[in-house]
Amino acid sequence: MKKKRIIAGVMAVAVGLLAGCVGRQDTPTTEPQQTVATVPTTAVTTEPTEVVTVPTETVTVPTEPQPVLLELNREERYEINIFLSNFSEQWFHEGALWDDQPGNEVFYSDQAAVEEIVDFVWLFAKINRGSQMEVVHNGGVSYYAFELGTLDSLAQRFFGRTLSETELRSMDMEYYALLDGMVCGPAADGETYMNMTVTDRMVDLGDGTMGVDFTIYSAWAFADAGGYVDNKELYYLTGEQARSLSDLELHLKGTAVVRPQTLENGRESYQLVSYELYNQNP
Secondary structure (H helix, E strand, O other): OHHHHHHHHHHHHHHHHHHHHHHOOOOOOOOOOOOOOOOOOOOOOOOOOOOOOOOOOOOOOOOOOOOEEOOOOHHHHHHHHHHHHHHHOOOOOHHHHOOOOOOOOEEEOOOOOHHHHHHHHHHHHHHHOHHHOEEEEEOOEEEEEEEHHHHHHHHHHHHOOOOOHHHHHHOOOOOOEEEOOEEEEEOOOOOOEOEEEEEEEEEEOOOOOEEEEEEEEEOHHHEOOOOEEOOHHHHHOOHHHHHOOOOOEEEEEEEEEEEEEEOOOOOEEEEEEEEEEEOOOO
């Protein structure tokens, strides 16, 4: 009997457990919602952009003036031809054609050695100012001489340069002597000055100067008894006219830069800025 009660008790417990399991419903496990804190949005005020206008600086690039071809009338042609003939008649700067020292090809008036200035003005005075020439004797030697003031005025006229005793004493006085304010040179005669210049083309360079292309001719057929070109009409020639004359013999070609100037007597002439010669067309 005791055994039956134990079995009955066990069964009762089992029935109770079964009843409890049947009556309970499992609730699905729900993941907890994550609460996101809402941060209040602060309105961002955008400051208006200030546009700074930088003034544009206009940079003007200087342009080189363009040469303007000049149409010369008869008198203008004469003045430039006669001016340049003052140089060619005494073979001015021709030694540079055979000088092997680079940089000597072009003569610049403002850079020239005193010797070159004196050579030109002294010989110019001998050719063209014979009435102002004096004969000076010193130590048994005779010289042709011109006052320093005369040569100084010529240096200013042709080159814009001055000549002083200090400058002359600083140069090699192989061919000249300075005696009592006189510039003395060799008392030699018999030279002939048969070269002349004809302008082929002249341009205004736009800076107060003019460029000249020219031809030097030997004019032996027009020589006078003293060995000078004494035919004034030759200096009115154009380049074309000169080339058509068989009595003119081509000697050299050249270019020059000149500056117009009015002489004390009112005559319109020029001053030499630069000068270059060629054995053939440049």
